[in-house]
Amino acid sequence: MAGGTRLANTAWEALMAAHATLMKEFAAERTWQELSMREYDVAYTLSKCPAPISVTELHRHVLLSQPALSRLVDRLAEQGLVERAPDPSDGRVVLVSLTALGRDTQRTIGRQHARSVARAVTSRLSPAELGQLETLCRKLARRNPE
Amino acid sequence: MAGGTRLANTAWEALMAAHATLMKEFAAERTWQELSMREYDVAYTLSKCPAPISVTELHRHVLLSQPALSRLVDRLAEQGLVERAPDPSDGRVVLVSLTALGRDTQRTIGRQHARSVARAVTSRLSPAELGQLETLCRKLARRNPE
């Protein structure tokens, strides 16, 4: 394994470990109420969207297969947290958005979760380090840089 | 939301996004053969252990419930990739280790996967940045710093 490969892999492994450790910490909290973490993740993604978005667009932000996401949206809709509407400009597309109830629920959970995140993360990294981490991860999150 | 909380949360969100983007990229490759990514993850974890480890210890490294891990080890054992043995010093414990076949399989997949990781990651970050990322993520991955 060449030097660059090794460095790349240890860095990626560290990122995976950090992700796993913190996800477990968050999962252990009783913040989530009626939603699973994945459902919350979708609700959170929707909460950042100024307008309804398609399932495909939603899928870009979520680590889940398309059918699983489709059914997850089903469940959120059944709970009245999310609305589906046809896209007037493309009959194939279903546009998804939070209902008022969904928005409230997301906010309530989000507030608590944000505190957990802050607690977990600021106890391990300084503000300067957090800034660096964000910069690095944003670069990593870009698609297809090839 | 206080300034520190905001910074902490945007950094964490960036890390999640990076994780999701790259995981999707890796999942899309046909590297995995007969194993799922999670199964590979367990095999990889075992490959780094000089001696057999308990299911509980394994569980610390994997983002999965204990019963799910228990059954995942079942599957690996059925495929002959993993061996279970009783712990002589504690009758409750099951010690897990890779078989020769398991080690080979992990190595084969691991080689390809390492190349994918290197390709994905070095195209987005410089060696210096990778070093920083590793340092930051290692700090993040530490447990209970409270």
Added chain:
DNA sequence: TTGAGGAGTATGCAAACGCATATAGCTGCC
């Protein structure tokens, strides 16, 4: 205008997951 090919979403089905709990073994206090 029509039909071939493609994109977006949903559904059938088997596999995998999480939660609750059972089981087996350890530990420590009376």
Added chain:
DNA sequence: GGCAGCTATATGCGTTTGCATACTCCTCAA
């Protein structure tokens, strides 16, 4: 020494997931 309570792993069961594919609608070229 024996029982209460704890830790480690496994199992029952309902839910969620992924894969393959169906279905619907769009696009584009002849």
